[in-house]
Amino acid sequence: xxxxxxxxxxxxxxxxxxxxxxxxxxxxxxxxxxxxxxxxxxxxxxxxxxxxxxxxxxxxxxxxxxxxxxxxxxxxxxxxxxxxxxxxxxxxxxxxxxxxxxxxxxxxxxxxxxxxxxxxxxxxxxxxxxxxxxxxxxxxxxxxxxxxxxxxxxxxxxxxxxxxxxxxxxxxxxxxxxxxxxxxxxxxxxxxxxxxxxxxxxxxxxxxxxxxxxxxxxxxxxxxxxxxxxxxxxxxxx
Numbered sequence: 001x002x003x004x005x006x007x008x009x010x011x012x013x014x015x016x017x018x019x020x021x022x023x024x025x026x027x028x029x030x031x032x033x034x035x036x037x038x039x040x041x042x043x044x045x046x047x048x049x050x051x052x053x054x055x056x057x058x059x060x061x062x063x064x065x066x067x068x069x070x071x072x073x074x075x076x077x078x079x080x081x082x083x084x085x086x087x088x089x090x091x092x093x094x095x096x097x098x099x100x101x102x103x104x105x106x107x108x109x110x111x112x113x114x115x116x117x118x119x120x121x122x123x124x125x126x127x128x129x130x131x132x133x134x135x136x137x138x139x140x141x142x143x144x145x146x147x148x149x150x151x152x153x154x155x156x157x158x159x160x161x162x163x164x165x166x167x168x169x170x171x172x173x174x175x176x177x178x179x180x181x182x183x184x185x186x187x188x189x190x191x192x193x194x195x196x197x198x199x200x201x202x203x204x205x206x207x208x209x210x211x212x213x214x215x216x217x218x219x220x221x222x223x224x225x226x227x228x229x230x231x232x233x234x235x236x237x238x
Contacts, residue, residue, distance in 0.1 A: 085171040
């Protein structure tokens, strides 16, 4: 009888990159961010593919005010960041992958305002909420600049899930009450091809070994005293 074991191989499908882009444009949409002294910004991403897409960005414990960097394109000025990073002040970016997808890069265009956070913790996790793994501890530029993170891993569902999801968190810190400003965030992924290879293992059928007496003669299946019970003729003397 043979037992079958299934191994799944993954490889990137070249030339088929997928993107999730947050621009916070001054445009009407189903999820808006606004403030009394600023503009209105759309908090929904532009997704290039229906199999890999992002959700609205969440902001925890901070104040947000969109201001234009160019006509129609806002940056989010955020206030209230602590001196020491903690999980009560955080930006949360989540996304879903219906097919296995490798996260090739995350590009963040940001800056620290006057007296704003000087550093930022970045955490990332697959199929977990509020991940604890720090993948970067970045300086925040004083002028607009980009921070790029690469090779974050593969997002795929487990056997109990319909889809896989990822969560990226940003935690600016080490400031003195000034703003941390976010202009754009882009996530690039590559779908992974899959292939299953079945390996067969031979399993011998369980059979009863022949029995022998002390002189080496076959005795059938009777379990008399002085008779071994396996084919190697190991003798049991009682």
